[in-house]
Amino acid sequence: MSRHAWIDASAGVAGDMLLGALLDAGARLSVVQEAVAAVVGGAVRISGREVRRGGLRAWKAEVEVEDTDPARRTWREIRTLVTGTAHAVFERLAEAEAHVHGVGVDEVHFHEVGALDAIADVVGCCAALEDLGITSVSAGAVAVGSGSVRTRHGVLPVPAPAVAELAKGWQVLAGGDGELATPTGMALLRTWAGTCEPLPPLTLDGVGIGAGGRDPAGRANVVRVLIGTRSSSIAEPAVLLEANVDDLDPRLWPGILSSLLDLGASDAWLVPILMKKGRPAHTLSVLCPPELAEPLTDRIFHDTTTLGVRRSPRDKTALERAFVPVKVGTGHVAVKTGHRDGVLVQVMPEFEDVATLARSQGRPERLVLQEAVAAAAEAGLVVGAPLRYLPH
Structure with missing residues (x-):
C-alpha cells in the first residue's frame, strides 16, 4: 500500500x-x-x-x-x-x-x-x-x-x-x-x-x-x-486500439507515435507483420484510458492510411511513478522510478535528458548515462530500496 x-x-x-x-x-x-x-x-x-x-x-x-x-x-x-x-x-x-x-x-x-x-x-x-x-x-x-x-x-x-x-x-x-x-x-x-x-x-x-x-x-x-x-495491485480499465498499415512511408512513423502520446495515449508501438500476398506491414497498437479512445481513433485515421481501427477492452496494472532530478556534472538528469507496496521496483534515467546533457557537454551518451546511474544510486534510488518521499 x-x-x-x-x-x-x-x-x-x-x-x-x-x-x-x-x-x-x-x-x-x-x-x-x-x-x-x-x-x-x-x-x-x-x-x-x-x-x-x-x-x-x-x-x-x-x-x-x-x-x-x-x-x-x-x-x-x-x-x-x-x-x-x-x-x-x-x-x-x-x-x-x-x-x-x-x-x-x-x-x-x-x-x-x-x-x-x-x-x-x-x-x-x-x-x-x-x-x-x-x-x-x-x-x-x-x-x-x-x-x-x-x-x-x-x-x-x-x-x-x-x-x-x-x-x-x-x-x-x-x-x-x-x-x-x-x-x-x-x-x-x-x-x-x-x-x-x-x-x-x-x-x-x-x-x-x-x-x-x-x-x-x-x-x-x-x-x-x-x-x-x-493499492498498487488494483487494475485500471484501458482500451487497446489496433490498426494494420501496409502502405505508409516508414519515415512518418516516429512523428505519428509521438503525436499519439502527446494526445494522452499511455503507450504506442509498432509490430512488423506479414499480410496477405506476402506484403510487409505494421500493426499500430495504442493503449489508452477509455475516455481517450475516440479522439485517439480519430487521430489514427487522420495520420495514417488505415481503413479500420480495432478496439478491445483491457485491464492495466501500472507501477506508481515519480521523476527525481539528480545532478550529473554541471547539469541534471531526471530519473524515472516505479514503486509497488513501498519498494522501488524500477529505476532508470530518462534517456532524452541524458542525450541532451551529452550534446551540451560534447561527451559520449554512454558516459553520461553511466554517471546518471551512479548519481541515482548515490541518492538511494536503487531497485529493492524502501520507498521514501520522492520529489518530482
Missing part, C-alpha cells in the same frame, strides 16, 4: 497554508520544529492555532522569527543550509527567479523567499510531509488570483512573474482578486506533485485544512490536503 496526498489549491496556495494543512492532518509539530531548528537554529519558532476561514475550521501555522534577519539571501547562500526535498524546492524557485529577472541562478537574490520565515515554511512543509508517511503527491488546478501586487520591484501583475514561470505545464485559474498563489507555495506544489488531476480514488484516512492570513468575503481562504491509501 502507498500513502498518497492530494492538494486542493482551488483557493490558492502558499507555504504557510500548506504547513497548516499538513499539521492539521496529523504531522507532529515537534518534528517540524526540530527540522527547522536543524537549519536555522533557534531563530524561528513554529506554532499554530485554530481559526475560521469562510465559515470553515482551519489550522493557521504561525512562523515567528525571534532574531533580526537580513531581508535578502542569494541562492548560493541558501543551498548551503538546506538538503533533500527542501533543496529541490529552493532550486526550482531559484531557476524561476533567474529566468524572470534574466540573471544567472547563483546571482538570484531572494527577498521574501530568502527570509527565515520562508526557509522555515519550506523546511517545515517537507518535514511534515515525510512525517505523515506520504509516498506520492498530486494536486488539482491552482487559483493564482488576478489584479496586481506590490513587490520590491514595484507593482506587478498577478500572477507574479515567478508564479507564472513555476506554473508552466500546470492547470491554473484566476479564482478571485489579489495574489492567491505565492512563489513559495507554487514551488512546493510543483516539486512535490507529479500530476495535475482531480481527486484520485483513495481510501481516505486524513484531511488537513490550512488557513491563509486573510479571511475574504465570498470564499474560504484555505488549502486542503486529502490523504489516503491506494
